[in-house]
Structures are given as C-alpha cells and as structure tokens.
Amino acid sequence: MSATSGDAMRNGVSSPPRTVVTRSSLICSSGKDKYTFDSERAILPIRSVDLQTIETPAEDHESSSSSSVVKRDSVVRRLDVHHSVRVDGRFRNPWTTWTPPSFANILKFGLARDRSRVPPKEDLDLALPMVRPDFRAPPADALSLTWLGHSTLVARFDGISLISDPMFSDRASPSQAVGPKRYRAPPCSVHDLPSDLDAVVISHAHYDHLDRNSVTLLNARFGSDLRWFVPLGLADWMSGVGVENVVELDWWEENCVSDKSDVSFVFTPTQHWSQRTLTDDGHVLWGSWAVVGPTHRFFFAGDTAYCDVFRQIGRMYGPFTAAAIPIGAYEPRWFMRQQHVEPAEAVRIHQDIASRFSLAIHWGTFALANEYFLDPPMKLRAALESAHLEANSFATFLHGETRLVYRDGRVERSKTKDFIL
Incomplete structure (x- = not known):
C-alpha cells in the first residue's frame, strides 16, 4: 500500500474500487505478522469450531457500521489469529476453560x-x-x-x-x-x-x-x-x-x-x-x-x-x-x-x-x-x-x-x- 493511498483512507477521501491488501510487520519486526488493511472491515471467515449456527460477526457489523456516527481512520484485522465466535446471534467464549454458569x-x-x-x-x-x-x-x-x-x-x-x-x-x-x-x-x-x-x-x-x-x-x-x-x-x-x-x-x-x-x-x-x-x-x-x-x-x-x-x-x-x-x-x-x-x-x-x-x-x-x-x-x-x-x-x-x-x-x-x- 502506498503512503498516498493510506493517507487517503485516513482522511476519508474516496478512491477507486477498494482492495484488501495483506502486509507484514505493521507492529513487530519479525516479518511474520499478517494483516488486512482497509478503510472498512474485511469480511473474513472465522474459526471453525464444533458449534452450530455460527455467524461471522464481521458480516453483521459491515451493515451496522454504516451509521454516520461511527468514524474511523482505518481498521487493521489480523489473518493469523482466531476471531470472536457468535452462536445464534450471541458471542460465546471459545476457550476450553469456559463453562457457562448454571x-x-x-x-x-x-x-x-x-x-x-x-x-x-x-x-x-x-x-x-x-x-x-x-x-x-x-x-x-x-x-x-x-x-x-x-x-x-x-x-x-x-x-x-x-x-x-x-x-x-x-x-x-x-x-x-x-x-x-x-x-x-x-x-x-x-x-x-x-x-x-x-x-x-x-x-x-x-x-x-x-x-x-x-x-x-x-x-x-x-x-x-x-x-x-x-x-x-x-x-x-x-x-x-x-x-x-x-x-x-x-x-x-x-x-x-x-x-x-x-x-x-x-x-x-x-x-x-x-x-x-x-x-x-x-x-x-x-x-x-x-x-x-x-x-x-x-x-x-x-x-x-x-x-x-x-x-x-x-x-x-x-x-x-x-x-x-x-x-x-x-x-x-x-x-x-x-x-x-x-x-x-x-x-x-x-x-x-x-x-x-x-x-x-x-x-x-x-x-x-x-x-x-x-x-x-x-x-x-x-x-x-x-x-x-x-x-x-x-x-x-x-x-x-x-x-x-x-x-x-x-x-x-x-x-x-x-x-x-
């Protein structure tokens, strides 16, 4: 991503059709970190788990975040980690150490x-x-x-x-x-x-x-x-x-x-x-x-x-x-x-x-x-x-x-x- 296109995103300037760009080493210097960078959130698959009716939170958020009150310069989304899990419209802990209270x-x-x-x-x-x-x-x-x-x-x-x-x-x-x-x-x-x-x-x-x-x-x-x-x-x-x-x-x-x-x-x-x-x-x-x-x-x-x-x-x-x-x-x-x-x-x-x-x-x-x-x-x-x-x-x-x-x-x-x- 060029500095010009990045500045355009941060300043809210419209640009040609968006593409999601993968880049390395945004924060760490190892060169092994993977990210997507966009002025809005990329729609990506979430972790596959043994649960039914799993929804991708990003899909719901893509429509709800269009409200004019939500302002952002950019969102960086990592590709090499597990994102949140939503089941039947509700977020759930994916950790094996979690048991819902009875x-x-x-x-x-x-x-x-x-x-x-x-x-x-x-x-x-x-x-x-x-x-x-x-x-x-x-x-x-x-x-x-x-x-x-x-x-x-x-x-x-x-x-x-x-x-x-x-x-x-x-x-x-x-x-x-x-x-x-x-x-x-x-x-x-x-x-x-x-x-x-x-x-x-x-x-x-x-x-x-x-x-x-x-x-x-x-x-x-x-x-x-x-x-x-x-x-x-x-x-x-x-x-x-x-x-x-x-x-x-x-x-x-x-x-x-x-x-x-x-x-x-x-x-x-x-x-x-x-x-x-x-x-x-x-x-x-x-x-x-x-x-x-x-x-x-x-x-x-x-x-x-x-x-x-x-x-x-x-x-x-x-x-x-x-x-x-x-x-x-x-x-x-x-x-x-x-x-x-x-x-x-x-x-x-x-x-x-x-x-x-x-x-x-x-x-x-x-x-x-x-x-x-x-x-x-x-x-x-x-x-x-x-x-x-x-x-x-x-x-x-x-x-x-x-x-x-x-x-x-x-x-x-x-x-x-x-x-x-």
Whole structure:
C-alpha cells in the first residue's frame, strides 16, 4: 500500500474500487505478522469450531457500521489469529476453560453470605486513603498511570492520554437507587480529568465497566474530540446516548486516534461475558486492550478469568511497559473462576504478557463478590513471593495515586501528598 493511498483512507477521501491488501510487520519486526488493511472491515471467515449456527460477526457489523456516527481512520484485522465466535446471534467464549454458569449456581451465589466486611468510612479512610490525582504529562521516556478506583485509570504516554472503563457513579446498576454501591468514592470528577484526553477504552458492557452517567458526562465535556474504542456490538448503544466518535472492534482488530496514528489500539481477547438486561446476554463482545506506541506499550486487561490467550497477547505485543490487571471479585472460586481471576492468576497474566510493571485494578471500590475487602492486595503480595517476583513489580495504588514507569524499569510515585479525607 502506498503512503498516498493510506493517507487517503485516513482522511476519508474516496478512491477507486477498494482492495484488501495483506502486509507484514505493521507492529513487530519479525516479518511474520499478517494483516488486512482497509478503510472498512474485511469480511473474513472465522474459526471453525464444533458449534452450530455460527455467524461471522464481521458480516453483521459491515451493515451496522454504516451509521454516520461511527468514524474511523482505518481498521487493521489480523489473518493469523482466531476471531470472536457468535452462536445464534450471541458471542460465546471459545476457550476450553469456559463453562457457562448454571441457574442453580447463580442462585446459590446470590444467596451466599457477604464476607467482604467493609468497615465504616472512618476506618476506610485509614485502610484505603485517597490522594488527589496528578495528571501532569510524563517525561518522554516514562508512562504515567493514575488509578481512579475499580477499573478506571488514566494512562499517559507517547503523546496519548486515555481513560479505561470510566466509572464515576455511586452504583454499578441500571438505577442509582438500587444495586452494588461503591464504598470508596472516586478521587476526582469527570470535570477534573486532563483537558487533553484523547481516548476511552471500554472492555465490556457490565455496569461496573460501562456506566451510562459517566459516558454522558464525558461526552458532554469532550464531545467528538474524544474517541471511544469499544467492543463489537456496542456502537448502537453508544449512538443511543449521543456519542459520535466511536470505533467498534472485533478481537485482534486495531485502530488509532485520528491525528495520532503512531499509537495503535488493539482489541484483544479475554475469557468473560457481557450483559446489561435479562435478554441481551452475549449481544456485545468483551475483551482487553493493547495500546502500542513508538516508545511504550500498555495493556488493559478489563475483566477476565485466566486462559491461554494471554501468552499469545504477550508473544504478539509484549513486552509491555505497564499493564492494568484485575485482582478482586474472585470468591467463591466454584462460581467466579470462570469469569474473574484471583491474585495468583493475575500474576500469571502479568508474566504471560511480559509486563515490566502492573497496576492492580478491580478491587477496593465495590463489594461484588465474597472475599474480605483487603484480601486482594494481601494475596497479591503472597502470589508475587511464591512466583519469586519483586513485590514492586505488580502493585496496588492508593485511590488517586499516580506512578511513572520508565523504559529502564524504574517506577516512581508522584510527588503529590495531597490526601483527600
């Protein structure tokens, strides 16, 4: 593909009849990576599996993505990996480690006693203190991470600034009157986020990761200047809440922010599920994000159980300067192991993807499962020791804390000591 034709695609200029071009070494230098590159998604066969009535998600998406609200510069689709699987209109996990939860197990979990034992606010201020976030741009040789609670963080590197799974509401629920209530408030508001925010990455459609109020507030502040990278099946929902600059991707597809094409956002697989109502199970895909820049690489795991795909992500896009990996909401294991990692499995992901430094997420904010609220960081430290890894290679942050991760492996805390009481 010539530079001229590539620029034409990125600028939305019409051209002669399109052709899908296979190219090598887009990101890695091995010369063995195969891609298709087009201004729209190529229609390609998906993995053959022992399931009936399999649909190709790209075929459905080709028609749904014609909406004017979906803007993109290009989509890169790999040919040498297995893409998502859809059965009877619903996405399904292809992993052998996945078993759908039974109704009996769901009922049993719902009736189980909550063992999180979250204390009153006065004690929480001592156990989980908050600091005011520091959103200053990092040095060129560093990547900055600011944890805002649960799976929400701001990452800044290579001239890009992104926020993951923004959640600023009190409850992870369709209603702010009922449902799981956060026991640790966010350390800042949407108004306090950096003004140069470029992108949002959404891992899946569960209420603690896709919050309508937060989406609406971000859209009101940034409008179409903010690009939203979302899983396949979510563009219509985003359009329904007024968001225009949306890029919807299948597993292993990638895209970029319009004027910062040297940083690629790759949607990578996980083992999880997605649902917001009683009838929309599997209508939206789930996954993780590998954000690959010229100097740094960042991995956001979203929400996941452990499966072999993380080794593949590490081989294809690692090593990562930094990663954000969940460590909470893992008990009881007979129910949660299909969908959430425990700290020891989170450490395996850290190793699989070759992360130099990992931030622990998905804990310390909501009581979504039955473990004691401070067990995740304690078990993380034990898992690191068991794996013979440095304790500071995979860390928990204070709510609002910022750290700088340098290319040479150094990690520094932000100098701010402005505690929020």
